[in-house]
Amino acid sequence: MNQMTDIPVPTHTPLDDESCWEAVLRRDRTADGRFVGAVLTTGIYCKPSCAARHPLRENMIFLPDPAAAREAGFRACLRCRPDEVGRDRLAVEAAQAFIAAAQTPPSLDEVAAHAGYAPHHFHRLFKRETGLTPAAFARSLRAERLKAALEEEGGSVTSAIYEAGYNAPSRAYADAQRHLGMTPSAWKDGGSGVTISYMVRETSLGPVLVAATAKGLCRISFDEDEEALRRRFPNAQIVPGDAAFSTLAAQVVKLIEDPTQPVDVPIDMCGTVFQQAVWAALRAIPPGETRSYREIAAAIGRPGAVRAAGTACGDNVLAVVIPCHRVLRSDGTLGGYAYGLERKQALLEREARISESSAGP
Ligand SMILES: [Zn+2]
Incomplete structure (x- = not known):
């Protein structure tokens, strides 16, 4: 037997009008992508699961896909976006x-x-x-990420490789320390079984909390102290950082004072697939530049997920190292920032100034 025929694939047998109407009444998500319902009175077509109020049965016709609906002169519903969400x-x-x-x-x-x-x-x-x-x-x-990172002024090839997600420098690091860092389950479970070192350092933007496991940074935040860290990781053993740790903390402070100089710091954090994709996209924004939430959503291949991308930016646990401050609203306004809009503004001005001066007269 042909091996291909053994593979279970979703069936796409055409539905008759009655089944389509029933799917619309049920707002059946599994029917999305199998047909669209076009409303004669409004000229709009929807996916079957659209949350909008249902028209009378006699006013809806069913078409195999968005292209056929457009050809028949209908417009896509702005609410359910039938073109995007098959x-x-x-x-x-x-x-x-x-x-x-x-x-x-x-x-x-x-x-x-x-x-x-x-x-x-x-x-x-x-x-x-x-x-x-x-x-x-x-x-x-x-390849795109590497190209973008290599074009970044002042960046070394090593940091470009790192930023591109190749992780050549950090992979060796991860292999050596795999058992020391936080596993996703430990992360979710408030850091149980993990030792976290921390320091609070003064910067020109106020006190910054720097915290790390043996594997890498797990928290950078402004205006937080040991108590806030304990609330975040209630099951971790939290200890003051030693002399070696102060070197890492100093690198973080240096980055805050001059965010244009790439710093190769180890990171130990977990997030959902979506969050990690957003955070990777944030790290790819060169200092002195900004992106909109819409551009971040597009950069990770989820152009429809603008709001979720904004939320993931807000969930960032490593201030400045993951530069969520470089994301603005589409209209150019600041949007939000967990540590205050004044700080966001100050970081952006600092980066703009430094990137201008490094461009020379
Ligand atoms: Zn709709």
Whole structure:
């Protein structure tokens, strides 16, 4: 038997009008991507699960996809965005974020398993949606990041490789210290079984808390003290940093005073796949430049997830090292910052000034 026929794939048999209408009434998410419902009275088409009020049955017709609806003169619903959120499209977007967040490119089997599809099928689907295979997408992503990092003024090749997600310097580090750092479960569990060292240092922007496990930095924040750290990691053993730790803390202070100089500091933190993808995108913003939340969402292959990207920026646990202060609203206004808009403004002005002066007369 042909091996391909053994692979379970989602069935896409066409639905009759009655089944379509029932799916619309149920707001059936599993029907999204299988058809769109177009409303004759408003000229708008929706995905089956749209939360908008249902029209009368006689005013809705069913079309196989958004393209057919547009051809028939309908416009996409702004609420459910039927063009963006086909089921397959969502799976491909999730896979792109998964690949973007991975330290090393995941295998096809891993990507497909993450998306919940059989590998062969998902390979075709991914290529149809993006024009690239998952492996080619991963390669181009890393190449783009490396290119961007190498173009950054004053950066060394080593730090460029690091920023591109190749992790050549830090991989050796991670291998050596794998058992010392925080596992995702320890992270979730308030740092149980982990020792965290900390120091509070004065900077020109106020006191900064620097905390790290044996593997790397796990918290950088302004205006926080040991007590705040204990609240965040209630199950960790929290100890004052020693002389070796003060070297790491000094690097963090140096970065705050001059954020244009890349600092190769080890990091020990966990987040969801989505958060990690956003944080990686933040680290790719060169000092002196800003991005909008929309651009961050697009950079991780999730153009529809602008709000979620904003939330992930706010969830950043390493102030300045992960430069969430470089993200603004699309209209150029500051947006939010966990440590106060004045500080965000001050960091941005500092970076703009320093990048201007380093450009020379
Ligand atoms: Zn809709």
